[in-house]
Amino acid sequence: MRAAFVKQVARECGFALAGIARAVPAAEAAYFHDWVDAGFAGAMGYLTDHRAGVRDDPRHLLPSARSVLCVAKLYNTPPAASADTIPAGHGWVSRYAWGEDYHEVIRRDLEQVVERLRAASPEPFEARICVDTAPLLERAYAQAAGLGWIAKNTCLINEDIGSWVFLGEVLLSLDLDSDVPPPDRCGTCTRCIDACPTQAIVPTGRVPEWALDARRCISYFTIELRGNIPDEHRGGMGNHIFGCDVCQDVCPWNRRAPVTADAAFAPTHFAPPLEELGVLPPEEFRARFRHSPVTRARYRGFLRNVAIAMGNSGEARFREPLERLASSDDPVVARHAHWALGRILEEQTA
Ligand code: SF4
Ligand code: SF4
Numbered sequence: 127m128r129a130a131f132v133k134q135v136a137r138e139c140g141f142a143l144a145g146i147a148r149a150v151p152a153a154e155a156a157y158f159h160d161w162v163d164a165g166f167a168g169a170m171g172y173l174t175d176h177r178a179g180v181r182d183d184p185r186h187l188l189p190s191a192r193s194v195l196c197v198a199k200l201y202n203t204p205p206a207a208s209a210d211t212i213p214a215g216h217g218w219v220s221r222y223a224w225g226e227d228y229h230e231v232i233r234r235d236l237e238q239v240v241e242r243l244r245a246a247s248p249e250p251f252e253a254r255i256c257v258d259t260a261p262l263l264e265r266a267y268a269q270a271a272g273l274g275w276i277a278k279n280t281c282l283i284n285e286d287i288g289s290w291v292f293l294g295e296v297l298l299s300l301d302l303d304s305d306v307p308p309p310d311r312c313g314t315c316t317r318c319i320d321a322c323p324t325q326a327i328v329p330t331g332r333v334p335e336w337a338l339d340a341r342r343c344i345s346y347f348t349i350e351l352r353g354n355i356p357d358e359h360r361g362g363m364g365n366h367i368f369g370c371d372v373c374q375d376v377c378p379w380n381r382r383a384p385v386t387a388d389a390a391f392a393p394t395h396f397a398p399p400l401e402e403l404g405v406l407p408p409e410e411f412r413a414r415f416r417h418s419p420v421t422r423a424r425y426r427g428f429l430r431n432v433a434i435a436m437g438n439s440g441e442a443r444f445r446e447p448l449e450r451l452a453s454s455d456d457p458v459v460a461r462h463a464h465w466a467l468g469r470i471l472e473e474q475t476a
Pocket of ligand 2: 277278279280311312313315316317318319373376377378379
């Protein structure tokens with residue numbers, strides 16, 4: 127089977143970009159281990175445990191793999207808003223979580239790709255679909271497959287469509303011609319580094335020059351971190367209640383980013399009012415976010431984030447819901463609500 131045909135099928139199945147990388151250890155594998163060893167992964171056990179070694183070679187996931195089909199799907203939808211432009215008292219949900227859970231959408235579309243390849247292939251072949259959760263250095267393979275470059279903000283950026291894309295891969299036992307990585311086009315730009323509210327993009331003193339220290343990143347705090355968010359970073363979190371898009375919002379390569387017409391990514395959870403979220407009982411949280419990536423924060427983490435955003439608003443109207451959260455049986459929620467009440471008091475007495 128020819129690589130061009132495989133990529134064409136992927137595009138016909140709804141992927142904006144498709145490319146082929148060889149199923150061999152990625153050049154970035156050593157850097158990944160250094161990053162983990164430096165502690166930058168924080169408490170994300172799935173990056174630091176035995177799965178860290180699995181990431182070294184895609185053949186740990188599919189021994190017969192010869193090629194990696196890498197795809198990218200657009201998720202950018204209107205409105206062209208950012209955390210700075212939403213009304214006061216609303217919470218910022220990262221753009222990627224406005225619609226349905228992308229894992230399900232990407233997997234469904236990749237299954238269709240594999241089905242069509244099987245129907246067209248004269249020979250049987252093995253395939254394994256990977257979507258984010260598989261231990262694979264997906265940005266490294268996407269870069270090797272020519273989809274874009276790994277930028278200073280650590281996102282994969284494509285010169286034509288920017289970085290509002292989900293990545294997915296299919297490991298294939300087929301031997302396909304591979305693509306070549308594009309040049310790094312960050313140049314001397316430092317917009318993402320300068321704009322990061324918590325200074326999470328840190329210098330490394332080596333190549334690559336910048337690394338993301340998850341222990342300072344709002345996305346990590348609001349999505350991945352269970353328990354206490356360090357005091358010193360709560361103020362910098364502003365109105366973010368799930369994820370953070372600042373380093374992508376300011377990137378010049380996203381200025382003309384195309385939008386998707388895929389109904390799955392329609393903005394269902396765009397900037398919800400904090401007032402509503404602060405009183406959500408657990409069952410309503412589950413029902414409201416059932417098919418959304420927001421469930422990853424879990425109920426207690428989500429209320430914790432909402433409490434911080436209420437505190438950062440400085441608005442007196444949030445005192446009452448925060449007092450209720452401060453009397454929660456959950457110590458994490460109660461602790462962050464107390465902090466938020468103190469923040470509002472400071473603001474009111476300033
Ligand atoms: S996601 Fe937000 S906090 Fe994290 S590096 Fe980007 S701008 Fe900084
Ligand atoms: S903002 Fe500038 S430095 Fe950051 S990722 Fe975009 S182009 Fe690269």
